[in-house]
Amino acid sequence: MALVYCGACSHAPGITARAERADTQTRQALETALHRMGDDIRATRPDALVVVAAEHFANFFMNNMPAFAIGMADDYEGPIEDEGFLRIARRRIPGDKALSRRLIEGVMQTVDVAYAEEWKFDHGISVPLHFLTPGYDLPIVPANINCQGPPLAPLSRAWAFGEALRAAADAVPERIALVATGGISHWPATPDSGKINEAWDREFLRRWAANDRAALLSYSDAEIYRDAGQGGFEIRTFIAAAAAARGGKGTIDFCEPIPIFAVSCTTARLEIAA
Amino acid sequence: MSLYQVQKLIWQLNRDPRTRERWGRERDALLAEYEVSDEERRALVEPDIGLLYVLGVNGQLLMHFAALHKIEWNAYLEAMRQGLRTHGPVREGVYAATGYEGVEAHDARLKRQWEAR
Secondary structure, three states, rough: OOEEEEEEEOOOOOHHHHHOOHHHHHHHHHHHHHHHHHHHHHHHHOOOEEEEEOOOOOOOOOOOOOOEEEEEEEEEEEOOOOOHOOOOOOOOEEEEEHHHHHHHHHOOOOOOOEEOOOOOOOOOHHHHHHHHHHOOOEEEEEEEEEOOOOOOOOOHHHHHHHHHHHHHHHHOEEEEEEEOOOOOOOOOOOOOOOOOOOOHHHHHHHHHHOOOOOHOOOHHHHHHHHHHHHHHHHHHHHHHHHOOOOOEEEEEEEEEHHHHEEEEEEEEEEEEOO | OOOHHHHHHHHHHHHHHHHHHHHHHHHHHHOOOOOOHHHHHHHHHHOHHHHHHOOOOOOOHHHHHHHOOOOOOHHHHHHHHHHHHOOOOOOOOOOOOOOOOOHHHHHHHHHHHHOOO
């Protein structure tokens, strides 16, 4: 059928783990924006949701690290984190192995993606799903870009991965929604947790909303590390979504820095160009 | 220096209930399966979150290792700061401290900005 929804949102664990420590009004506005995003996804009547995330050693480690991976199972489990820490109950989440396989075969035409028949979701997927699909009734196809353990795939390959996901989604009969999750600038899990380069975030999102491929791919990892922290490497997921939209412009629905959540919390959607 | 081995053990502890069970019941035998230095072993067993941070353990692994030991968020952040004071800068990896005003001061600054909008 086609890609029917393409968007991006934050996945910071603090959004649930430290919810009460944020300014109440700002937190409620973020949660409303995430729920609104879920409504928008459902309004496109998707058969499955591809979540392009940047996981944090839940499944992949430096012993065997894929640059790109896609899950291929009929169900998954998450969150892997301590339930008391993340404040999200562990559960089984539906997948669709046959659909995953067809999407993977499509992606493989241009990107050498790894596949995984088991996958434990961490906060990178579980926090978004907690708000976007709280009924856990939409089959999920998890996808991952290594943004944690350098060497990392170049931004141009994240773009290629997004293009490959788009081509694969357009080639299956199902209606596919895609959400990229990640932080923009952030220094998570360090003594600097909470530091946010808001100006850098706004400029990145300006380029993203314009779907300006050249500008999005112009950052070097050294520049990202300097200006946006090691967490900034996760812009790869946003870049993949921009590529999947094939030039479609974006709208930033919500973007506010929330230090206790460690990022500029964001929800955004891209138009899907033909 | 065997940061990879330290991180591998922490990764297994974070994701595998049986490894966690062995960590409680037969820690020495478990540790013997990983090639870690005396300093790394000491940091793991104590646990010395600050030293593990300085050794270069990725924060996405370390924060869950801290949670496993019931070290709450602020105490985790403070342990890393204490590690920097005691042991000096982060020796390896990409999780170095770069300087930050702190969440409370940052929140106050943002609040002033919002009020001025």
